[in-house]
Amino acid sequence: MTVPTRRPTPATPAGSLPSGSFGAFVSAARAAGRLVVQPRMGMSDPRAMRAGLAATRAADATTVGTITIDSYTRVGDQAAARRALAEGVPLNGYPLVTYDTAVTRSVLDGIQDHTFPVQVRHGSAAPQDIVAALLLAGLDATEGGPVSYCLPYGRTPLTASVENWARTCELLARTRDHGAEPHLETFGGCMMGQLCPPSLLVALSVLEALFFAQHGLRSVSLSYAQQTDPAQDEEALHALRRLADVLLPDVDRHIVVYTYMGVYPRTPDGARLLLEESARLAVRTGAARLIVKTAAEAHRIPTVRENAEALEAAARAAEAEAASGRVPEVDGSGRVSEVDASGRVSEVDASARAFGPVPDTGIHAEASALVQAVLEISPDLGRALPLAFERGYLDVPFCLHPDNAQRTRSYLDTDGRLRWSAIGSMPLGGIVELAHEPRLTSSGLLGALRHVEQRFDAAALDPSPAHRPLDDGHRPPTRVALSEEGR
Amino acid sequence: MKVGTPVTPVQTPITEVRSAPGLKVIVSSVASDAHTWNLVFLQLLLEELGHRVANLGACVPDELLVEECRRQRPDLVVISSVNGHGANDGRRVIRELRGHPETAAIPVVIGGKLGIDGAESTDHAGLLEAGFDAVFEEGAGLASFGSFLRSIPAGVTT
Numbered sequence A: 001m002t003v004p005t006r007r008p009t010p011a012t013p014a015g016s017l018p019s020g021s022f023g024a025f026v027s028a029a030r031a032a033g034r035l036v037v038q039p040r041m042g043m044s045d046p047r048a049m050r051a052g053l054a055a056t057r058a059a060d061a062t063t064v065g066t067i068t069i070d071s072y073t074r075v076g077d078q079a080a081a082r083r084a085l086a087e088g089v090p091l092n093g094y095p096l097v098t099y100d101t102a103v104t105r106s107v108l109d110g111i112q113d114h115t116f117p118v119q120v121r122h123g124s125a126a127p128q129d130i131v132a133a134l135l136l137a138g139l140d141a142t143e144g145g146p147v148s149y150c151l152p153y154g155r156t157p158l159t160a161s162v163e164n165w166a167r168t169c170e171l172l173a174r175t176r177d178h179g180a181e182p183h184l185e186t187f188g189g190c191m192m193g194q195l196c197p198p199s200l201l202v203a204l205s206v207l208e209a210l211f212f213a214q215h216g217l218r219s220v221s222l223s224y225a226q227q228t229d230p231a232q233d234e235e236a237l238h239a240l241r242r243l244a245d246v247l248l249p250d251v252d253r254h255i256v257v258y259t260y261m262g263v264y265p266r267t268p269d270g271a272r273l274l275l276e277e278s279a280r281l282a283v284r285t286g287a288a289r290l291i292v293k294t295a296a297e298a299h300r301i302p303t304v305r306e307n308a309e310a311l312e313a314a315a316r317a318a319e320a321e322a323a324s325g326r327v328p329e330v331d332g333s334g335r336v337s338e339v340d341a342s343g344r345v346s347e348v349d350a351s352a353r354a355f356g357p358v359p360d361t362g363i364h365a366e367a368s369a370l371v372q373a374v375l376e377i378s379p380d381l382g383r384a385l386p387l388a389f390e391r392g393y394l395d396v397p398f399c400l401h402p403d404n405a406q407r408t409r410s411y412l413d414t415d416g417r418l419r420w421s422a423i424g425s426m427p428l429g430g431i432v433e434l435a436h437e438p439r440l441t442s443s444g445l446l447g448a449l450r451h452v453e454q455r456f457d458a459a460a461l462d463p464s465p466a467h468r469p470l471d472d473g474h475r476p477p478t479r480v481a482l483s484e485e486g487r
Numbered sequence B: 001m002k003v004g005t006p007v008t009p010v011q012t013p014i015t016e017v018r019s020a021p022g023l024k025v026i027v028s029s030v031a032s033d034a035h036t037w038n039l040v041f042l043q044l045l046l047e048e049l050g051h052r053v054a055n056l057g058a059c060v061p062d063e064l065l066v067e068e069c070r071r072q073r074p075d076l077v078v079i080s081s082v083n084g085h086g087a088n089d090g091r092r093v094i095r096e097l098r099g100h101p102e103t104a105a106i107p108v109v110i111g112g113k114l115g116i117d118g119a120e121s122t123d124h125a126g127l128l129e130a131g132f133d134a135v136f137e138e139g140a141g142l143a144s145f146g147s148f149l150r151s152i153p154a155g156v157t158t
Ligand code: B12
Pocket: A040, A042, A068, A069, A070, A071, A074, A075, A092, A093, A123, A152, A153, A190, A192, A193, A194, A261, A262, A263, A264, A265, A296, A297, A298, A299, A300, A301, A302, A446, A449, B032, B033, B034, B035, B036, B037, B038, B041, B042, B078, B079, B080, B081, B082, B083, B084, B085, B109, B110, B111, B112, B113, B114, B115, B116, B117, B118, B136, B137, B138, B142, B145
């Protein structure tokens, strides 16, 4: 692993963002033409967590660090987290609330600084304690949202989650009084991880960002998780940017792509190919940041080494894509200069110009209709969001949460794109073409869930060069060889 | 509370007449686990095999599972967890179920991805000792689950 030469020094942060803030770091990297890559890393042992952050920082890539919280802390069961630590049961993340602030500070000390911001990722519908703990530890970047950390994450009523998230945003926003610029990322672009048609992901990501802004945040990112088809994803990301530009004009913002969040390829090469495809998608659509997945994804919590390898593989794929000429020149604000047919130079939005433009299949129109229907209920999203779900204007397919109407259905078409087969009460009549709903069976569902996994595992076995991961010499380490490495 | 019926019910084809009436099954996650695709899949699978399913959904507190078992008197409880806390949460909830006279005898199985280090590292013997009737971890295959199902008599606890 080489020295981190790829850290942008956010000396002149964009706009008025304080140097060293998460938003300023990302926009400096973006201005320098570098995709920020970030892991989903979290270990219960503080030493392993520190080693993970150190490896992220040292990776040959432009990185930010992550502390992912364990599931007990996510559901607010501090007693279970404490018991597990006492009994030596390893957790699936870092129990931030259970450890003393001094412990977390010692995890971060000398690693986190203005050239290496660290974000806390948690998955809680009641994140006040988690946010209080991260602020005490000297951090101010996190993620989630009132809908995205409620509906797919348990049984907390949506109204309670909205209330909790309003308090949480205020808690974060108060740090602005002391000169900080807290950053909050939506998780709305990932509902259920898979099989959610892109328009609803885009709409929820935008609505959560608006909610954050209404509750005092001035630096946000909007997420979108890679789905099943690159062209559909590209169209969705352009729609997301267009809506964010219109609805959040005065807020520092960037787009963050998540490498595939559904059932992941089982082979190391298949996993790598899917990761590389997500990195190219991010670069092509002008996203500023990518959150990666590792070769261990399908099997278990990844090691530090596997995380670092994923970060570097993603960075190489991003660089190759940027050098390929398929990407528009983007300045810090997301504008690109373009020469039109008559030779006139004009400024267009990066999102408006795709190389080999993807056809408009209506994602922007659908997402706009959803966002508009919610804003028409009430401009106050704290009020509008629960009502929108109650009325079924927003309705997430396959989501079992009691506050989700459960009258919509999506499916994976034979061409590999996600489509609606039932829209319930969502205001999409006349916009989407409804397909005949295939009968849902266990094998049909499993087939749809495993489509990406199987496609990439099959490609990994295909010997033709187009299907090889970038660095063909890459041999994944076996778990055995890593047992003492710490995680 | 709105539990169960999350997905379009899958009708058993008429031709598939069964001699056994099918089992009454509770499908459930554990308290800390939010994953639900596993639950939806298992519900569909069990229904296709002719069983009746109540799906309790994600993050089911121990008390809720015990309460639902007392109320519904299922023939079988299928616990599924993939977040890596399944073995730990499972050991705790099976003690509860085995500790109540009304639920002590209900067959209970657990499966999924039960620890954070991969399927090989889970202590299956410990889970069986704690009171589970069977453990089906990743790769163990759904076939053995199928034969286990056929060994469960219906209507014993009702
Ligand atoms: C989709 C997904 C999510 C979605 C879930 C949305 C939802 N509501 O369901 C989101 C993004 C929200 C999510 C969140 C998290 N996730 Co997740 N997620 C996945 C992912 C990518 C796919 C899971 C899936 O949908 N599978 C489809 C179903 C049908 O298959 P399955 O669950 O594997 O079940 C099969 C078998 O196991 C078996 N089976 C399962 N249960 C049972 C029971 C019995 C009795 C039997 C017979 C069989 C059986 O049947 C199924 C069909 O073969 C997996 C990784 C992967 N597999 O690629 C990670 C994964 C399960 N998640 C993981 C984790 C840790 C989390 C988080 C805790 C975040 C974190 N710290 O990283 C949070 C969960 C918060 C919480 N409180 O639990 C880890 C678990 C680690 C481990 N066990 O070692 C995994 C493996 C990823 C990883 N490598 O880190 N996740």
